[in-house]
Amino acid sequence: MKFNHNNRKRYLASVTDRYVKGQMDRRTFLRSAGKLGLGAGVLGLSATMPFGGRGGFINSAQALEIQPDADMMAWLKDAAKPFAGQTIKLATESTPPSNAINSALKPFFEEATGIKVEIEVLPLEQVLQKLTLDVASGLGTYDLYYIDQSWMASFSGDVIDPREKYEANSDLAMPNYNMDDFLPALVDGISMYDGIMVGVPYDIPIFITMYRKDIYDELGLKVPTTMEEYMANAVAIQEAKAPEIYGTTGQMKSGHYSLECDWTCWLWAHGGSIFGPDGKFTGNDDAGMAAMEYWIKLKENMPEGVTTWTWDGQGQSVLQGIAGQALSWGEFFPWWDGPDDSKVSGLMEAAVPPAPAAPLRTTDQTGYGEIPGVGHQGGSSLAVSKYSKHQDAAWLFAQWATSFDTQVYITALGGGTGPTRESVYDDPRIKANAKPGIPGTTRHLDVVRETIASHMGSEPDLPEWAELSNDTIPVELGRFWAGEYDSPKAAMDSIAKKVDGILKG
Amino acid sequence: MLSPGQRMLRALVAWMVVGIFFFPIYYWFTIAFRIDKEIFEIPPLLLDFTFSWQSFEEVFGITIGAKGGLEVVPGGGNYYMVPRLVDSIIVAVGSTALAVTVATLASYALSRMRIPGQHHFVFWILSTRMMPPVAVAIPMFFIYKNFGLLDSHLGIIIVHALMNLPLAVLLLKSFFDDIPQEIDEAALIDGASRFLIFRKIVMPMAIGGIAATAVLCFIFSWTEFLFVLTLTQTSLKTVPVVSTTFVTSTGTAWGKMAALGVTAMIPAFIFILLVQKNLVRGLTLGSLKQ
Amino acid sequence: MTDVPTSVKPPLQRRFISDSAFPWLFPLLALLLVFAVYPFFYNIYLSVHEFVPRRRALEFVGSANWVKLFSDSRMWGALAVTLIYTGVCLLIQLVLGMLIALLLDSDDPGFGFLRGLLTLTLVIPPAVTAMIFLLLEDANFGVMTYYLQALGLLGSNPILANPSTALMGVMIADIWQWTPFMVLIFLAGLRALPPEPFESAVIDGASNWQVFRRLTLPMMSKVIAIAVLIRGIDLFRTFDYVYVMTSGGPGTATYTLSLYAWQQTFSFIKWGYGATLSLFSLIVILVIAHIYVGLTKLKW
The missing domain is CATH 1.10.3720.10 (MetI-like)
Incomplete structure (x- = not known):
């Protein structure tokens, strides 16, 4: 730990503390902080920082001063006048954007608007619990909801359609907010249900191919473009390196949503779908069985622990250097590239997912708006609660948090998830971070962008989906992997029966 | 009642039993003091890990100086506990x-x-x-x-x-x-x-x-x-x-x-x-x- | 509460009667009425309703939830897992707790320290304990797995993903955390025993086992009975360990009633069925506790 760095950190902390306590106005704060190059410069170079941290929370690659767009802040200040002093609350999963906002960006919004923002950061399952209690009681204890795409249908009746909000009150419509800038595939995949726009696209973790360049080079492997090649590479790595390094890895914990995510990826890639047009479960048809066969073979090339891992363990297995490739969440990539805790820093490369083994089904061959695609997405939206007493203030925050300017800082500070706006991908500040082996790298984002545009798969939207995707399907799949079914067919038939039973009511 | 030999044996067994119960806590301590890269090391690093205050510094916003001095850094954010x-x-x-x-x-x-x-x-x-x-x-x-x-x-x-x-x-x-x-x-x-x-x-x-x-x-x-x-x-x-x-x-x-x-x-x-x-x-x- | 005796005939009996227990019990009753009785009736109310997601409202469904409950094979599975979990953990914690308590019941140097060290397991939140054991038992990174495999006691199958070992894997965490609770209580009981009967037993030439069987156990019976009762109640409601370590899996091998009720209530917004499960769980434990109190002749 460098002495110089400590002094700077302490100074920054005391300045921040005074600012947070209201003993210092924003301009003085920014000026003082500017002397230190507040923002990514400090964050990137330092091992620790007072209101952030490292290891996937606040990571950044290069010097970057946080200078929010002056016009936007001026407008916010003006528009928020009637709401100054209000407090808005949000419960969110601990994701890179939420952490970047909570740890570094929030003060700028609060200072400009006088609206206090309280963010509760929780694991995904607990966010669902909080939302459930809030909507079921209709008490409006939260003003904003973080809505995972798999819950969208369940909560579609509890939110205010942003378009409505946007059009109804032009005083509160942020100039240059530009709804059309959101990646069109995303709006459809994570924010639209049954003609309702549930929220504004907030973040977009999506499955991409990620592999160990060093191993690929050593074994003379090519970046897989088909499912067959993906399998062949996994087998080759496994044969050459196991048990030190396994061919691939997975997130296959019984009874956990992550298992369902892995399954849909293989299912869609083999021309299957979860539902048919008649709304019946079709995971047990021929395509579904082909997917299971592939998955069973692939699992032979995974570490033993996969059946106890969620995304956490899967990410960890690559981080620890025991897996050669993965088709999984792109937001892992900057984590794996960070030199502090990763053993594969600078060794990973990203690519778009392999082409499906059989033609993807189209939306009219599936049910409930399911969109097959190898790049399984797990995006989420930021929505204004119908029960909130501070809807206008919440709406201002939602716009600010998803504005171009804020997304640039989120992406620069937090790396990780792909931004939801087209324009952010092209921003020079983002491009500048596209270097290997640095925390918060953005060098995978081109792949993410292309995957969103042409390989994205979205789960169906139906109110029962939260139960099916978090319980019914992953529990039965877990049973299958534990060897409690004689054959994959028996497992899939059993899931079909249970799913159709639940849908019948 | 017990002979010195029996007492020795009893003490030995007692230390072993409590040692087994204490092991997960010891393990948890080592994780708190390891650098992030070594947390998952197998075979397990139970004694010869790289000692570091890093995790504590981040969680409590403190800096532990080279001379053992402790400096408190106030601040906010998700991980300030x-x-x-x-x-x-x-x-x-x-x-x-x-x-x-x-x-x-x-x-x-x-x-x-x-x-x-x-x-x-x-x-x-x-x-x-x-x-x-x-x-x-x-x-x-x-x-x-x-x-x-x-x-x-x-x-x-x-x-x-x-x-x-x-x-x-x-x-x-x-x-x-x-x-x-x-x-x-x-x-x-x-x-x-x-x-x-x-x-x-x-x-x-x-x-x-x-x-x-x-x-x-x-x-x-x-x-x-x-x-x-x-x-x-x-x-x-x-x-x-x-x-x-x-x-x-x-x-x-x-x-x-x-x-x-x-x-x-x-x-x-x-x-x-x-x-x-x-x-x-x-x-x-x-x-x-x- | 009157203070000064005014009459010459101090009616001891009457004074006892006139000393009303009510003021003493009032704070307790007030708290329990508002915060324990209300939830109970609220759950009864919920159990004959169900939440309609589309209308965000409760709808009366009569006995539908209860009918569903009794034909719900998953519930019966969860009940079986809960009973096994409770029974096995309780038995191991009781026996192990007693053995360790006997072992540590000594005034030799170092034993006070050991007793203190043992209580450390109790101050770790169960949710965190579950995380620790999740890591210890990991198939690839787990220290416990590593040493068990080195000793040849464990194959490559992950403990927590194998239906035959998963429940044991979860119970280890519970046993580790709560055996010291039993030790603490038993030690207190042991150290409060009067020395005289033991001295005379030794003079009579009784063996250690006879002393334990005929003196220690009977004199400790009430301590043991209450410790088992308290621990049993908590075990029956176990949640944190299975929730964090296995999500009830693989399949439903570690799926407990509390987890089921939690999931129905919070994940699927089926408040009615969730409340029904909770009430059913309450009834089961009430019946068991009632029989237990009768058998052990506990009298309050």
């Missing part, structure tokens, strides 16, 4: 005080003035602990919303006290039962009031039992998860709930979770030590009266 430790202490101390006070009064009455259907009444009190917490959490959420107790220290203090009342009443009553009734009766004849007897005679005699009860209440409050999760939002969080903050969508921050975890053992352990002198004597549960 000092306020959360304070919340935990407030809640645990508050709920323990409330539970023990209420239970002491009630247990004295149950021990000295038998009420009709007393056995069933005590069993009923005990039964309030049998409800699955999830079933209590939802109605509590509504009550709290109406009373303005949601997301407040007082709210959590009350719910934790409530959760501990059955245990406290049961323990304290057993203990009061051990103190001979004759003492009360003699004092009554001398003209002392019930409350005076309670305060000046019975309470001091029962102090060991009260201390033991307090320890258990403190522990249960210190480690409770579901009520805090459901009934708080942003104003406070206790250690068990806030520990899950380290589980993120891009991996669990094991080092920081362990740093908070081992630090959080300290206040609870101090509390136990403070009352330990009375602890063993207190936990007799009325064993002497058969």
